[in-house]
Amino acid sequence: MKIVVRVKLLPDTGQAPALRATVRAVNEAANRVSAVAFERGVPREFELRKRTYADLKASGLGAQAAQHVIKKVCDAYTVLKANIRAGNLGGPGSKRRVKAESKPVRFQPDSAHPYDDRCLSWQYDAETVSIWTTAGRLKNVRFACSANALTTLRAHRKGESDLVERDGVFYLVATCEVPEAETYEPSGFIGVDLGIVNIATTSTGYRAAGRGLNRHRRRQLELRRKLQAKGTKSAKRLIRRRSRREQRHAANVNHNISKKIVTTAERTGRGIALEDLKGIRDRVRLRKDQRAPLHTWGFHQLGRFIAYKARRAGVPLVYVDPAYTSQQCSRCGHIDRKNRVDQATFACRACGTLLHADDNASHNIDRKGRAMWTAGRESRVPATPKRVSGRRGQPDSRSGFTSKPVRRGGSS
Template sequence: MKIVTQVKLLPEAEQAAALSATLRTVNDLATWVSEVAFASEVPREYELRKHTYQHLKACGLGEQAAQHVIKKVRDAYTALHANLKAGNYGKAASKRRRQVESKPIMFRPDAAQPYDDRCLSWQYDTQTVSIWTTAGRVKGVRFACSTDALKVLQQDRKGESDLIERDGAFYLIATCDIPEADQYEPDSFIGVDLGIVNIAVTSAGYQAAGRGLNRYRKRQLALRAKLQKKRTKSAKRRLKERSRREQRHVKNTNHIIAKTIVTEAERTCAGISLEELKGIRQRVRLRKPQRVTLHSWAFAQLGDFIVYKAKRAGVPLVFVDPAYTSQTCAECGHVDKRNRVDQGLFICRGCGVVAHADRNASHNIAQRGESVWNAGRESRVPATP
């Protein structure tokens, strides 16, 4: 299982200048390579190398750095074509799609630059790195990370690492290949119902209320609107400072929720049953005031956190169809739209049971998860002699 580990570099003034100049140089050259690829309609990395490699070398890039710049450009176009094919930029005749297709890809001056082990070496005992720059090899660049992150880097780091600059600070994003734990046979399943009012409700009794997070988001939205109206230099500076604060807050909240769910499943020797929510933004139809709430909710992020934490812990996990889970009684199985009285109340029209609506849905998801798991298991019936 591949995960990424982020460490913050703590360079001296001269080292920081060399790193900054390197990122700007390689990204300027990547933009030039992109223009060549767009004008020449070069489809493959090998052919693109023929057109650009010698020029990159003449501009002061080393062999590996030049290769990485070309590969970065080629990967960017591969991702662009995949998004176009998937319709993420609209239909063929749409204005947005025409704009994307009519110009080459541009790279920001501080965009990420990949490094392999020839260009970057790690010294874990001293917590320093030696890294290639356009000014030569820079050694002894200190980095900071947690004890757990350092342990993961030492044991499982494999492949490339990306150098990025963010708000004047430098970071290395390292790829780590962590072995997955052996899955155990679950005694039961914990159903997880995801929502907006309640971020996550489980059949085991855990409830992560979304009231605080939703209020925080509304406050941030109002503050952004207020600063955008001012249009002063100080307001723009404040907006830039706060640009990723909400993302970090939501990410931290999702990490806490995912860890709580996986820990409870591991403690009780249970599996986890999640809703398959892909495409929910395209399926649902909401009024305009509700769209901001829906589209700012990190559906996929929370699900991804639960998945990778479950794999690391060896917790079995299945995805189920969420259709009618909020309208189905977990006690008798009666399905009726009127069962869901309001957001928080469920009253079955068949058996009369009264329950919390999200808790009832989580029990339905747990039952479906157990069915999916049993259907996918190998038969335990002895072979016929």
């Protein structure tokens, strides 16, 4: 399983300008290669290398850096084609799709640039790296990360690492190949109901309220409106900075929630059942004031965090159909729209059960998860024995047993 570990670089006053100049240089080179690729109809990597490699070398890039620039451009166009094919940029003739197809892919001056082991080496004990730059190789560049991240790097780092600059701070994002734990046979399942008012509610009684995160999002939305009204360059720069801050805050909340859910499942020997909410934004119809909360709802990110943490811990994970989980009684099974009295209250019209609506939904998801796991696992029924014939050791078409010879006449 691949995960990434991000470490913060701590360059001194002489190393920081070299890193910044390198990031700017490789992204300018990527824009030149992108222009050639767009003009030539996005050729294959080998053909693009023949047309651009000499120019990149002449501009001062090293051999490996030039190769990575060309590959980065090819990967960007591959992603663009995939988005167009999937309809993520609209249908043919849509404004967004026409805009994406009418000009080359552009790379920002501080976009990430990949490094392999020839351009970057790690010294874990000293917590330093040696990295290639356009000004030469920088040695003893210090980095900082948590103890767990350092252990993961030391044991599992494999492949490329990306150098990225964010708000004047440099980071290395390293790829690690972490082995997955063997999935155990669960004794039950924890149903997880995802929502906006309550980010996650489990059938074990844990409820992650979304009040704080929703309040943070509303405050950021009001600040964005004020900054957009100004329209200055500094206001736009601040909008981008605040947007990244909001994303980091939401990701931290989702990490904490997913860690608690997976830890509980691992400790109790149970699996996790999640709703399959793919395409929910296209299926539901909402009022104008409900659109912003729905489109900022981070259920997909939380689901991904739970999934990779569960795989790493060997916790079984299943996805269930979310249909009627909020309308069905978790005790008697009665389904009725009127069972859901309001956002927080569930009152069954058949048996009179009164529960918190999210708790009831989580129990329904738990039940569906157990049913899906039972239906999907391998059969444990013993194999049917081979049929044998009436002769000793030969198949019998009428029975499943080997017949013994029968003596006729005489005494035994």
